[in-house]
Amino acid sequence: MTKQIIIPFGPQHPVLPEPIHLDLVLEDEMVVEAIPSIGYIHRGFEKLVEKREFTEYVYVAERTCGICSFIHGLTYCQGIEEIMKVEVPERALYLRTIWSEYSRLHSHLLWLGLFADSFGFENLFMNAWRIRERILDVMEQTTGGRVIQGSCKIGGVRRDINGEKLAQMSKDLDSIQQELEELTNVFLRDASIKHRLKNVGVLSRDDAYSLGAAGPTARGSGVAIDLRKTGYAAYGKLNFQPAVESDGDCYARCMVRCRELFTSIDLIQQAIRKIPDGPTDVKVTGAPDGEYFTRSEQPRGELVHYLKGNGTKFLVRSRIRTPTLTNIPPLVKMLQGCELADVPVIVLSIDPCISCTER
């Protein structure tokens, strides 16, 4: 038997700016076991719900994550609206969809850049981020925040986008789409990238399902779970197919995200075409009494907010289950049997967002 050694990976590691720690048990160069641990940045957001009125907790919920902040806000609002039986105007639902998809575009581009960086392709990283900047600009022009949009509120949205702006956004997206095609071509067709990613970190379909993988991690392994199909916000009225690949390796996960970029653009275009006129919010009175598990699809996968109110202005419990938390067990499985040099690529391939995992 070969001697086993343990190599610590993280919490400070050049490939990942966020603190996750893995104890890698190695035999020669091969990882036989990986033990994750988190908890370096636990912020206790969920506890804050007892101290902030439910209407203000939107701002707190949004700040759970710096990348998909809009979707956190949306999910929280959705939950409260569900408990309080608030009927949100149609236009607000469409606007929420548009912003959600912009968030997804920006998150996936961020990930593509970081992923390229993880296998040492820094030029590509810069290119992905250059396109991302254009997405962020639109976000800032329409909501006032580049990263923390803050445009969602209980009962609707806080800002409207006028028709002129929508038309311009749609035109911009056409040119962004072209640039994205060039970018994704590099990711999907370049021989050296293919060589680096194929058959690395394979996760079988059964494992993905039973370990509770979410989002692109699951869809890369052929599990077609996409919460957008439940039709929250305006997704029910739009036509789309989730991107699914069956290989389950890093390349498949990369491919899923590349294809989702185009799905997102298509969804935004559809929403811009279909958006009805009307009010963007309704007045909400009273306090939530009841509980609800609200679910939505984040760029990283399924997000669950559990909200429980007791009829006062302060909720009893808000529990945020982020996709990365549920993607940790699949990650551990993926790492078993891989080479030490592949670990950074595999860790990044689930698109870990540790800060939002720890809330």
Added chain:
Amino acid sequence: MAFFEMAKTALRTVLSRPATIRYPFEPAKKTLLTRGHVTIDESKCISCGTCQRKCPAQAILLNKEEKTWQIDRLRCVVCNSCIDTCPVKCLFMDTQYTAPVVSRGVDIITITYVKPVKAADKGEAQG
């Protein structure tokens, strides 16, 4: 299999202008809606305290006796909540980000609002 997929993009990058801004020599990007920092029109504030209660970051402190409104810029998360809830709309969002500082501190603003004469009379009668 494709080779040199990247060459076209890379070449264009070399020939085009940089995508980044040379901040702080050039000003940062701003839009009309950018949330920069909160400002107050001290001549209109009626010292109701709504902003203080509705601030998720507890950045605002209103002192009714001394008639001051103070904000801790490092606590403020620039969420717009106070601006939306102020009943007399005397808070505004400026698009300019706050300048970097080296120490903590609060901005104290003295409220100069005076109640219109009629309302003041009533107040005295009650007090």
Added chain:
Amino acid sequence: MTTEEQLTTSIELGQLIGRVEKFKKEGYRLVQVNCTKIGEVYEINYSFDKDFVFRNLRITVTGETEVPSISGMYWGAFVYENEMHDLFGIQVKGMNIDFKGNFIRTSIRYPFGAAIPKGEQP
């Protein structure tokens, strides 16, 4: 509005393993496990999903009760169970990977449950 039907079944602690096993056999996936402190008792929700059908099992326990681990059926449940232990102080028996309170490190022990202030920790 897109109201999702969410069926919550309250069960006894002893039934938990059997019910979870049934879900596993029927092909549900584990969505999440969470804990809520209500007064002195803790409510633990186990959520499952299959083809966007959401089912929920709920047990109510006191702080001293030992809860059996479901990580035998759902291997990935260890993240939730360790979290439950670290934040609420619920004792979970038989986890496949037991971090013994080191999964989420907090300066106050069990901050969401009966919190033990910093000075009084063993």
